Amino acid sequence: MLAGAGTGKTRVLTTKLSKIIRENYANPYEILTVTFTNKAASEMKNRVESILRINTAGWWIGTFHSMGARILRKNPEIVGLKKQFTIIDTDDQLKLLKQVLSFHNIDDKRWPAKNLSYVIQRWKDKGLNPDNIDQHGSDFANNKGAILYETYQKRLKTLNAADYGDLLLQNLNMFHIQPDIKNYYKNKFKFVLVDEYQDTNLCQYQWLQNIVNKNQNICVVGDDDQSIYSWRGAEVKNIFKFEKEYDKVKVIKLEKNYRSKANILNAANFLISNNKNRMGKDLWTDDEAGEKIEIINVNNNEEEATYISDKVEELTSSGVLLENIAILVRASYQTRAFEDRFIKIGMPYKIIGGTKFYERLEIRDALAFLRIVASDYDDLAFERIINVPKKGIGEKTIRSIEVFRREKDLSLIQATKELVKINYFS
Numbered sequence: 001m002l003a004g005a006g007t008g009k010t011r012v013l014t015t016k017l018s019k020i021i022r023e024n025y026a027n028p029y030e031i032l033t034v035t036f037t038n039k040a041a042s043e044m045k046n047r048v049e050s051i052l053r054i055n056t057a058g059w060w061i062g063t064f065h066s067m068g069a070r071i072l073r074k075n076p077e078i079v080g081l082k083k084q085f086t087i088i089d090t091d092d093q094l095k096l097l098k099q100v101l102s103f104h105n106i107d108d109k110r111w112p113a114k115n116l117s118y119v120i121q122r123w124k125d126k127g128l129n130p131d132n133i134d135q136h137g138s139d140f141a142n143n144k145g146a147i148l149y150e151t152y153q154k155r156l157k158t159l160n161a162a163d164y165g166d167l168l169l170q171n172l173n174m175f176h177i178q179p180d181i182k183n184y185y186k187n188k189f190k191f192v193l194v195d196e197y198q199d200t201n202l203c204q205y206q207w208l209q210n211i212v213n214k215n216q217n218i219c220v221v222g223d224d225d226q227s228i229y230s231w232r233g234a235e236v237k238n239i240f241k242f243e244k245e246y247d248k249v250k251v252i253k254l255e256k257n258y259r260s261k262a263n264i265l266n267a268a269n270f271l272i273s274n275n276k277n278r279m280g281k282d283l284w285t286d287d288e289a290g291e292k293i294e295i296i297n298v299n300n301n302e303e304e305a306t307y308i309s310d311k312v313e314e315l316t317s318s319g320v321l322l323e324n325i326a327i328l329v330r331a332s333y334q335t336r337a338f339e340d341r342f343i344k345i346g347m348p349y350k351i352i353g354g355t356k357f358y359e360r361l362e363i364r365d366a367l368a369f370l371r372i373v374a375s376d377y378d379d380l381a382f383e384r385i386i387n388v389p390k391k392g393i394g395e396k397t398i399r400s401i402e403v404f405r406r407e408k409d410l411s412l413i414q415a416t417k418e419l420v421k422i423n424y425f426s
């Protein structure tokens with residue numbers, strides 16, 4: 001389905017899923033439905049529950065990564081992991097990469113861990129392991145990209161951990177090592193439904209190919225005009241070649257927009273028509289033309305904030321409520337000029353967003369404690385909370401544990417337990 005913005009694609013996809021179940025083409029556990037965000041997955045579940053009046057708990061509806069993790073949890077030992085492996089976040093990933101750079105005596109100021117993380121993630125987005133990387137990023141730190149990637153992956157296995165890129169990459173490795181597991185899922189899923197197909201990367205594309213059964217019952221919804229994530233590995237060509245990759249493909253275009261006024265759609269159609277290599281569609285609406293789009297040029301952030309605040313005051317004086325006015329910015333730092341202006345003129349406002357719940361310091365600490373309870377191999381969690389709350393443990397003690405860990409080939413937690421047994425800290 002080639003579906004433009006606001007054309008009701010989520011409703012179409014969930015209605016299709018519900019129809020498959022209602023008409024007994026498959027049971028709920030024989031259908032795989034994947035999207036890109038937890039919010040979208042949650043919305044799908046809610047809509048299906050509303051249509052069918054049944055609970056969707058346990059169904060295969062979720063993000064690519066959550067479905068990949070679910071498959072990986074079944075047989076992690078095939079790729080060198082243990083049952084209760086940890087999925088590390090970006091913060092822990094950077095910490096681990098800094099350790100990898102230090103191990104190879106590479107200056108992390110000249111070759112930042114953040115840059116190495118980007119390089120490795122792009123390789124994983126392409127489904128590439130350390131032994132078959134392409135040239136992109138291989139020259140990192142004077143041609144040490146491959147060995148750094150290899151060391152990083154070995155360290156992850158030692159920690160019994162996986163990063164987000166591994167959740168799908170290790171699925172591909174598992175399917176390659178044991179084809180019977182791949183065949184199990186091919187036979188299990190009678191139907192595969194995919195949302196936002198234009199945002200899939202090469203690894204996700206290969207993952208789907210490994211799972212789609214011989215009947216090729218796959219339905220994808222996407223919009224090449226909304227492909228904006230190439231910077232993080234998305235391959236818009238996946239949607240272009242879909243008709244060549246699968247047999248008897250039927251393309252359905254959803255072009256009626258239920259969200260925007262005609263003036264907005266006309267401007268969007270005109271602008272996007274300049275793109276090359278489009279599949280082609282024109283959004284339209286039964287709604288009225290609406291107000292014309294205004295484009296205002298200003299000289300700086302302060303002037304922009306002043307113009308916007310004047311506009312807001314003009315709207316409120318005509319009866320519009322502040323709660324019905326929104327200001328969208330590209331990045332959170334751009335709110336500063338608006339906040340300064342609103343404080344100056346005494347206009348109440350609310351910032352939506354900010355630090356996410358799971359990124360808050362105290363939440364990260366609490367989760368680290370839980371991770372240690374779940375696994376003796378989670379050195380990253382141990383390093384995070386060894387002195388939280390303050391216990392007076394110094395760098396010398398931590399270095400002693402690290403030295404003992406390396407000598408005995410143990411995790412930091414195991415090494416600490418052994419040192420306690422021999423009263424090392426007394």
